[in-house]
Amino acid sequence: MTSRRGFLAGLAAAGFAPRTTWASAGAPACLAAARTDTGGYVLCGLSGAGEVLFDIPLPDRGHAAAAHPHRADAVAFARRPGRFAVVVNCVNGAVRARLDAPEGRHFYGHGSFDLDGRYLFTTENDYEAGQGVIGVWDCAEDYRRVGEFASGGVGPHEIKTLPSGALVVANGGIETHPEAGRAKLNIPLMEPNLCYLSTQGQPLETLRLDPALHKNSIRHLDVSGDGLVAVGMQWQGETGQVVPLVFTHRPGEQAVFPDIAPEVYRRMLGYVGSIAINNAGDRLAATSPRGGVVLGTATKPRAGEPALEPYPDVCGVTFGPWGRMVTTGAGQVIGGLAQQPQHYPRLQWDNHLVRI
Amino acid sequence: MKKLCTLFLALILPVSASADTALVDRVISNHVIPRFQTLARTTAQLAETAAQTCDLDNGQVISDYHAAFDAWVGVSHLRFGPTEVDDRAFALAFWPDPRSKTPKALYKMISEEDPVIQLPANYSQASIAVRGFYAMEYLLFDAPTRELGHGEYQCALFQAMTQDTAAISQDILDDWQPDYAALMLSAGQNERYQTEKEAVQEFFKAALTGFQFTKDTRIARPLGTFDKPRPNRAEARRSGRSLRNVVLATEASLDLARRLGRGDETIQSRFDRLEHVFTTAVAKLESPVFADVMDPQSRVKVEVVQQSVDRLLEYTLGGLGPYLGVAEGFNALDGD
Incomplete structure (x- = not known):
């Protein structure tokens, strides 16, 4: 007699495995990595109410994750200068594939899938050349590396896919080299940019800010439903100098800076750890773990007062149909559908909260 | 007691x-x-x-x-x-x-x-x-x-x-x-x-980043990996200063850390012990430019020096930080 388990195994062996979609993983709203109180690391799926639906052990400290658009696959990146990433099946926790950075490359900790989920794009450092690279991995072939192209700058950090299918890359401008640890090698000379690329690697458009802001590292990104890009920056110049830390941009247009008073930016200590924009593109939120604050603002100038909310060691932030959600290094999940903040005393949430 | x-x-x-x-x-x-x-x-x-x-x-x-x-x-x-x-x-x-x-x-x-x-x-x-x-x-x-x-x-x-x-x-x-x-x-x-604490925190971070740069860069660069040691990447090796820089930099950060923890005997005696561990480890190195990293047996001695700087870093973070009331958060310290 054929047991159910044996029957399923037989199906899988014959290539008839039922597709494992996000619904079969409990329909999580977003993903976040965390450190546990025993010193281990996990990748968690969170509901829109901030409940942990699953937790999957990771081999090392995670930075960000990339969620496949349909399949319940999450790519968890080690923090930079990481040389590997793992693709986990969020239904059963199994490691589907392991991505190893090729010789002479390391990951920066972010990646994005194309619209139909065939290819994964990862930000990487070609450190002997001091140039940013986007690695291309084929999901249909167990995440085999199938190519790479220039990121259009130095130190690419976050990458996102636009509704048009194009890629947008935050080239932070900071040169690092694995043998120099996390030391920043070129601060006086850095030139960050926001670069739009086709999925074949053709540069479509590059945005640079005013030269006076050349030490403002363009680092984190999010994209609204109609393709408005929200950008979060990290100031590498003199500490205490107050500079704008967020803007929005649409290809072919100028950068738009929301109305934020210097005293508001001052409390963010020159540092945005994560940024999110809502689907409608009219609200953005940026976190500063150093300042322990979340900035909430309209994306357009003169569209209402920005608000700063204090949360110690806050970092992850995202918007969804359930509203805005943030996570903190103290184990809090705030917002979403929940009336009250959820507290997970055993978990320290890591930098990013990734919407699925 | x-x-x-x-x-x-x-x-x-x-x-x-x-x-x-x-x-x-x-x-x-x-x-x-x-x-x-x-x-x-x-x-x-x-x-x-x-x-x-x-x-x-x-x-x-x-x-x-x-x-x-x-x-x-x-x-x-x-x-x-x-x-x-x-x-x-x-x-x-x-x-x-x-x-x-x-x-x-x-x-x-x-x-x-x-x-x-x-x-x-x-x-x-x-x-x-x-x-x-x-x-x-x-x-x-x-x-x-x-x-x-x-x-x-x-x-x-x-x-x-x-x-x-x-x-x-x-x-x-x-x-x-x-x-x-x-x-x-x-x-x-x-x-x-904006607060008096922020000025203290500035010095605390300076001590921390000093230890960190020494450990992650001054020592880690020549260490490379076990299979690929990189003595040519030692800092100021042409002038024979690599180890001297590690010692001076560590002493400088430690001097600052001690001054920040002045008045607390536990902190001072802990720094004394950790300094002793560091200087003992340094005394065992033979090459002023970390040529030791090439030989598996003497390489361990360089790793011990690195660990001793790491212990100073960890104690500054976990011991001195809370004493000063300036502890850094999990994400705030990360910088990514």
Whole structure:
């Protein structure tokens, strides 16, 4: 007699495995990595109410994750200068594939899938050349590396896919080299940019800010439903100098800076750890773990007062149909559908909260 | 029991606000200013000696160079405020340089006899890679660089570098006193330091990042991996200063950390023990330029030095930080 388990195994062996979609993983709203109180690391799926639906052990400290658009696959990146990433099946926790950075490359900790989920794009450092690279991995072939192209700058950090299918890359401008640890090698000379690329690697458009802001590292990104890009920056110049830390941009247009008073930016200590924009593109939120604050603002100038909310060691932030959600290094999940903040005393949430 | 009492006292007597400013005052007067004075004095001395001789092997030139470099390493953890204006610290110390920008830029400069050296004031316009102690080291100690171009050009170049370095060092000192010192002492009443605690935290972070840079860069670069040790990547190996820089940098961060924890016996005795572990580990190294990393048996000794710096870092973070009330969060410390 054929047991159910044996029957399923037989199906899988014959290539008839039922597709494992996000619904079969409990329909999580977003993903976040965390450190546990025993010193281990996990990748968690969170509901829109901030409940942990699953937790999957990771081999090392995670930075960000990339969620496949349909399949319940999450790519968890080690923090930079990481040389590997793992693709986990969020239904059963199994490691589907392991991505190893090729010789002479390391990951920066972010990646994005194309619209139909065939290819994964990862930000990487070609450190002997001091140039940013986007690695291309084929999901249909167990995440085999199938190519790479220039990121259009130095130190690419976050990458996102636009509704048009194009890629947008935050080239932070900071040169690092694995043998120099996390030391920043070129601060006086850095030139960050926001670069739009086709999925074949053709540069479509590059945005640079005013030269006076050349030490403002363009680092984190999010994209609204109609393709408005929200950008979060990290100031590498003199500490205490107050500079704008967020803007929005649409290809072919100028950068738009929301109305934020210097005293508001001052409390963010020159540092945005994560940024999110809502689907409608009219609200953005940026976190500063150093300042322990979340900035909430309209994306357009003169569209209402920005608000700063204090949360110690806050970092992850995202918007969804359930509203805005943030996570903190103290184990809090705030917002979403929940009336009250959820507290997970055993978990320290890591930098990013990734919407699925 | 004694430990318990200390803990209890710490709970009921939190360091008060005015105590924070008094602490900052002592650190500025006894740690920051004397060290930047030494840097200004020794770099001026080097420029003066260089102006008097074109013999780059001259004993006085070499000893003045070492004295000035020692002084720089002794302040290299104080990377905020005056050192960051106009990229001064980068202009004094462009390292690490994994893609060899300094030798490449020097080669070009000397081969083309770049006239930027003709007026000392112009040298501040030169590429950051050809300024400061690491560029000077090529002129003094690197045979292939010494063979390039004409002797007169090399001499004039070295003079320009030493004058530039002296001018930057004096500018840093002039910015520290009285202006930047006054800014830190008026913490809580200015924009830059909005609470008195923030000024303490600035020094705490300086000690932390000093230990971290020594561990992750000064020591980790030559260590490389077990299969691929990289002694050629040791800091200032041409002048034989790699280990000396590790020792001076660690002592400088430790001096700052101790001053921040002054008054607490547990912290002081813990730092004493950790310093002993560090100096014992250093004494076992034979090579001043970390050539030990090549041999699996002596390589372990370099790893032990690295671990001893890591223990200083960890204790500063976990022991001194909470005592000062300036602990850094999981994400805040990460910086990514």
